[in-house]
Amino acid sequence: MAKRGGNATCRGFNSRLGFQFGVVIRGAETYKRGRQSPLSMITRIAVTGAKGRMGQAIQQCVKGDARFEMVAAVDRDEPLAPHLQRGVVIVDFSSHLATPAFAEAAVAKGCPMVIGTTGFTYAERGAIAAAAKNIPIVLAPNMSVGVNLLFILTQVAASVLKEHFDVEIIEKHHRMKKDAPSGTAARLAELVAQAKGQHAAKLVRHGRYGDLGARTDAEIGVHSVRGGGYVGDHEVIFASPEEVVGISHHACSREIFAKGALLAAKWVEGMPAGLYDMPDVLGLQVSQPL
Ligand code: NAD
Numbered sequence: 001m002a003k004r005g006g007n008a009t010c011r012g013f014n015s016r017l018g019f020q021f022g023v024v025i026r027g028a029e030t031y032k033r034g035r036q037s038p039l040s041m042i043t044r045i046a047v048t049g050a051k052g053r054m055g056q057a058i059q060q061c062v063k064g065d066a067r068f069e070m071v072a073a074v075d076r077d078e079p080l081a082p083h084l085q086r087g088v089v090i091v092d093f094s095s096h097l098a099t100p101a102f103a104e105a106a107v108a109k110g111c112p113m114v115i116g117t118t119g120f121t122y123a124e125r126g127a128i129a130a131a132a133k134n135i136p137i138v139l140a141p142n143m144s145v146g147v148n149l150l151f152i153l154t155q156v157a158a159s160v161l162k163e164h165f166d167v168e169i170i171e172k173h174h175r176m177k178k179d180a181p182s183g184t185a186a187r188l189a190e191l192v193a194q195a196k197g198q199h200a201a202k203l204v205r206h207g208r209y210g211d212l213g214a215r216t217d218a219e220i221g222v223h224s225v226r227g228g229g230y231v232g233d234h235e236v237i238f239a240s241p242e243e244v245v246g247i248s249h250h251a252c253s254r255e256i257f258a259k260g261a262l263l264a265a266k267w268v269e270g271m272p273a274g275l276y277d278m279p280d281v282l283g284l285q286v287s288q289p290l
Helices: 028-033 053-063 099-109 122-131 145-160 183-195 255-268 278-282
Strands: 002-004 007-014 019-026 043-048 068-074 088-092 113-115 136-139 166-173 204-206 220-226 233-239 244-250 274-276 284-286
Touching: 043 053, 043 255, 053 068, 053 255, 068 255, 088 099, 088 255, 099 113, 099 122, 113 255, 122 136, 136 255, 136 278, 145 183, 145 233, 145 244, 145 255, 145 278, 145 284, 166 183, 183 220, 183 233, 255 278, 278 284
Parallel strands: 043 068, 043 088, 088 113, 113 136, 136 274, 166 220, 204 220
Antiparallel strands: 002 007, 007 019, 019 284, 166 233, 233 244
8 A cells, every 4th residue: 555645545456367456545634635614614504305314314413413504404395595605505315306406506606515316317417517517516326435435346346357247236225215226226337337348328237027038248237126114235246157246235224325415515615616426525536447
C-alpha cells in the first residue's frame, strides 16, 4: 500500500493472468480540503418522501444526531419550494416521477441535493444531470458503505473473471418495493458489463421463462425476488464449470441507507455543481479502467 498526500493506494497486479487494478482510498485530509463548510456545522435537511419507509428512517436518524436539523419533511401533495433557502440540503427518497420536479426547485433556490430514489427512466436521469450543471447532487442507488464496497469488489472480480465465468445477479426486497430490478442490481450489472467492454442494456436478461435455449457467454442474468420484509439483499455469482465465486451484501436495517444519505448531505454542502456518487462521498474509487 502506497501513501500519497493523505491518500492510500492499494494495487493488485498479476502479469500471468494479465489484470491490473488499483483502489484509491482518500484520507480524511483530502476529504476536508475538498469542502468549503466545516464538518462541525449543523446541516439543515429537507426530506422529500417523508412519510415513506426511508423518509421516516432519515427523520429518526436526524433526531438522534446533533450535527443535523430537520427544516422540512414533505410528502405527496405538499409543497417543497416554500421551505427552501440557501443552506438547506434536500434529501430525496420519494418516487422517480417526483424527483425531477424537486431537482428543478432545488436549482431555483441553489440547494444541494442527495437523491436516493431509484427507478429513473433515461429522460428522468437526464433531467437530474441537467440540474447538476447548476447545483451539486449526490445520486446513488445505494447509500450503504457496505454496498459501495460490494460495487468495488464486483468491479475487481468482473475484471479478473472475465472469461469462462457466467454472471448472474440476484436481488431480494420487501413485498412493497415498486421498481424492479433494484437500482443496486442495475448498477452491479453495469459494472460487470463495463468489465466486458459492453453496455448492460445489451447483455442483461431479466429472469428466464420458457424454452430459451442455453444461456450465452456474455449475458448477465438479473433476478428480482419480492416478499415479506427483506430490507435489501444482493448477490453477484460468477460461475465457471469448475468453480463458483459469490459476492453478497445483506442489509439488516434501513438505518444504513439513512446514515449514508446524511453523510452525503454533509459532504455535498459547499461542493461545486456536479453529479456525484457515493464513492465520491466515501473517497473510495477504482483508480483506473479495469
Ligand atoms: P416508500 O414507498 O415507503 O416511500 C415513498 C414515499 O414517497 C411515500 O410516502 C410517497 O407518498 C412519497 N411520494 C411519492 N410521490 C411523491 C411526490 N410527488 N412528492 C412527495 N412525496 C412523494 O418507499 P421507500 O422504501 O421509502 O423508498 C423510496 C425510494 O428510495 C425508492 O425509489 C427506493 O427504491 C429508494 N431507496 C433507495 C435507497 C438508497 O440507498 N439509495 C435505499 C432504500 C430505498
